[in-house]
Amino acid sequence: MSTVVSADGTPIAYSHTGSGPALVLVDGAFGHRAFGPNPALAALLAADFTVWTYDRRGRGGSGNQLPFAPEREYEDLSAVVKEAGGQACVYGISSGAALVLDAVAHGVPATRVAVFEAPFLVDDSRPPVPADHQEQLSALLAQDKRGAVVSWFMRRGVGLSAPLVAFMHLLPAWPKLKRLAHTAPYDLAHLGTAAYGQPLDPSRWAGLRVPTLVIDGGKSPASMRTAMAALAQALPDAAYETLPGQMHIVKPAVLAPVLTRFFVKGEIRP
Incomplete structure (x- = not known):
């Protein structure tokens, strides 16, 4: 484990493995370098990338400088990308997907972005997150x-x-x-206004000017798949891919080849 210092002085713990172009993985809720789907995913991707994983603030070996604001996590990701060489491919899952989209739209240097099932809601198929x-x-x-x-x-x-x-x-x-x-x-x-069952606001990601891949699982709830299809339409330069048989707890062995096709081989295009 190593650490990099974010803009507000918070130490952010990270690790890296493999060789090749830099790829930063961003966890969803409760995930960190030793817990969740990304550690196994990193091992599978290490043959094609130098894979960087880090503990989001407040988790694992990272600090938790207060007060919190979503922008602090954009700065944390930016610090890791800088440590990885100044630019990188970036992948985020669940709430980490929302974080990645906003961070890159706000200037975090990424060459390509992929996200799996940002937990947005654009219809009335289930109750929205309470406003309070x-x-x-x-x-x-x-x-x-x-x-x-x-x-x-x-x-x-x-x-x-x-x-x-x-x-x-x-x-x-x-x-x-x-x-x-x-x-x-x-x-x-990190969900912002995208958790209340309303149409997505494309202006939120107007600054996201790199190729982006939006991924969902074929067995995920209809509300999630509807939201991801809407997200792909709302982004400036996005492709949309469904993984048959997968749900929100996606299998790394199924996901890894898709990320490689997009990030390295350029086989998935908007």
């Missing part, structure tokens, strides 16, 4: 109800069923999720 989500989560965190934060996030933010969230309490990963409960508001902040 930050206040509700802040109140729970102030009482140190970390388990309640994770449950709220999974039920009201992600839209999982109550029985499924109750089952998650029994899983070995539950304590790891609780340890990162303080970062849940960060992930919801």
Whole structure:
């Protein structure tokens, strides 16, 4: 592990592996270099890329300078890209996808961008994230109800069923999720206005002027696939790809070849 210092002085922990052009992977909610889908994905991509993974602020070996604002995570990603040579391909999953799109639109230097299932909602197929989500989560965190934060996030933010969230309490990963409960508001902040069931605003990503690949899973909910199709239409230069048989917990072995085709071989075009 190494660290790079972000613009506000926050240390950001990172690792890199492999050889080839730089590729930075950005985690979604609760993920970091040692937890989530990206560690396995990095190992698969290392034959074609120098793969950079990092702990988003507040996670793993990274600091958590307050107050938080989404722009601080743009600066964190920018610091990692600078460490990787000044520009890189960038991939983000889930809320990390929303982070990547906004960060590159705000000037983080990327040559190409790929995102998997940013958790946007553009229709009424499921309840939207509550408008007062930050206040509700802040109140729970102030009482140190970390388990309640994770449950709220999974039920009201992600839209999982109550029985499924109750089952998650029994899983070995539950304590790891609780340890990162303080970062849940960060992930919801990156959704912005795209979590309320309204059409996407293309002006949000007007500054994203690099080829972009929007990916979803063929077995993901219809609301997610509708949102990703709308996202591809809203971006200035985007292709749209569906992975048959995949869901939001995407298999790295299925995803890795698609990223290689897009980032290295240029076989997927808008």
